[in-house]
Amino acid sequence: MPHFKAMDPILEMRYSEILGEIDQSFLDHAVAKHRKLSMPFLVSGPRDPNARRIMVIGREYGGRGWNVEHNGEGPNEYVTKALSRHRDFFNKAMAKAGRDRGDTFFNFMRALARSVGSDGGLIYSNLLCFDSGGRSPRYSEHFSFVKRLSKQLLDVQLDHFKPDVVIFANGMDTVGVRRQFFPIEGDGKVCVSMRNWQETGIAKNQLWEFELYGKFLCYRIQHPSARSKAAKAARKHLLELLSQQRRTANLLPDQRTADASLSRAGENG
Template sequence: MQVSESRMDEVLAARYAQILEEFDPAFYDLDEARLRKLSTPFLVNGPRDATARKVMVIGREYGASGWNVKAHEKGARAYVQAALARHREVFDGFLAGSTGPGLSFPNFLRDLAKCLGTADGLIYSNLLCVDSRGKSPTRSKYFPKIADLSKRLLDVQIDHFRPDVIIFANGTSGEQVRIRRKFFPIKGKGRVFVSRRHWMDIGIEKGQLEEFELHGKFLCYRIQHPANWRGDAGVQAARARRHLLDLLSAGAPQAHAAVDIADSENACPANAG
């Protein structure tokens, strides 16, 4: 049975509200958030067409004032409605905007929509749901709570949307790797990421493009953040993104022999973005 976007958002909004109601209310109160030098939580809509091929892109974008949401009424449910409307506005702006090197992430989303033939199945999310004045919040004393909230929201998004493909486009900098590995462990008893293949045989480094499986059921790719466009590393990153787009435009890839994810991530170049 087809599930409409409005119905999906109704269910999703209830799940978001439950998380926020159990969390610190100061996080979604704009005045309190500003006192903490933080944005309010950036919540994520589902695809416009629930029956379309769903591709979820998890970036590392920081929206500064664009992430701040002031609900007209008090409470988590009112905040969720306002935040989802804001997300739709931001995402639509990404897809409709102009191109340029300073708009690398929106450029990638538009390229992705073009290769899929539609933007109706795209889902835009971020590894962290709160920023600090347009920058990473990792130095904030509230970061442990920010990480906790971000992980809860990501788990709900993945479970609710059931994406056909997840693209981790948040980069391979030390900070981003540590956060991603904490959220989605790559080894030990809690391991949820298993590597499937890479493309070193055609000259694409593991640190530029790799395919994984999450929770034994979600097909994932890891690429550099699209802002990595300068110099030789930028050329390699662009080639890897182009290859990924070609793979996705050709349909769902087939499983390949597993490789060790921990070794592959340790092989990433030190200056990767």
Template sequence: MTMHSRQPAASSDLASRYLRALADFDTELLDRHAPRADAKELSGLFLPSVPPNWLGARQRIMIVGCETRQWNVLQTGERFSSLEHYVEQSMSVHQAYFAQQLSRSDIKGRAFHNFTRAVAQRSGSDGLIYANLLCMAWKQGSPVRCDHFDQIKHYSKLLLDVQIAFFQPEIIIFANGSATAGYRRDFFPLARDEQGKALGCDYVDDGVPNAQLWQFPLGHRKCYRIQHPSSRSPAAASARQFLLGLLPGKPE
């Protein structure tokens, strides 16, 4: 079986894992045509797709943002038909969107995907996975104050676990920022030594404040925590640049 022929099988496998994780999800929250009144401001469900050349990637890096402001999975007027179709559609939207973002070079300022493009340029895009800490947005922003946040938080954790288990990234960059840092720690409690001190290291000796960049383990994986790439702080920008230098370069 060639690598090309295995790619659809990998996508099907990931979709099946998503479906198992979402088995009890309240699908009435997903119908954009006739949404429940208390859910009409929710975005669609964000589900990362399999990168086109992922199976041949020499290194795998996952970048975790916070939540996507607007994520339209169903077309205007399209009714929710089944969770299977919805999962497939969301993954398709993700694949098209991320491919478009990686191909762009005209975005000014501090857009999130300026950072993902910089990581792709440094380490390659074959094994680059774009994920989010929270799987839905509310009113094109954080869902924390939404009535459905407990459910969103629950499934966000389940879906991230699915993604990490499936993609097996060697490196995870948590770029979700300080506003949702507490939920990241809830999802992934820090490993600690016998004295209770969190395992990890900073780069203060290199002139990078701990608040801007910190490395910590998640199992055998190396993780980094930075501010959201939209941060206007010069210190945050310097930390992002420093982090790029820590990442592996493209394979020869």
């Protein structure tokens, strides 16, 4: 299992290799401002290497929170600065006391940390690695490049962090991009073993479980800012599922068998 420290030389090397192959002007803060694009968003690892790793892939447009002061020092320097920026940004958001106003991504992240007992294993990722002035980059002339680089970085994150659970929380605005990255049908399908909880009253289009590449346990919800009763019920149900999984994981093997039997009995009742 990889050991995720504040400095992770293998992760930094992998990011640097990818960024070394792109037009270096995308790593230039001044050029980014002119293009109305952010700097590339790079994801650091979980703070606790022994915690259950839960990677949440959102649809956040961080803008200022993603940018780093970088003007042509090269991809290695950029990666170091960007990972430090990501850690500081995420740690500050998670340390906030109380709730943000309304339904927000980080309200969900803090609720997730409470459900699983810690934020040490949480990984804050994003479907797209750029934003445009704090908004979606999909109208940028560089959107094809944005998608290509975003997919490369996501692939590295999945392979390097090897999350126990992946939550796609990017919502409907980028559903087409998510399905392009991770097809759910056709010859290139990589999402299998679909499951929903419609029989328990959770709307079918609000919460799915599936396997990605046959090895990552995944859930798909609407973006955490969705305010409908159905979306809120799905988020609550997912948090309860993850909390139950944590409790079961802490049991001895024979206790897990008994706990699973009781759970099935409850479902059949």
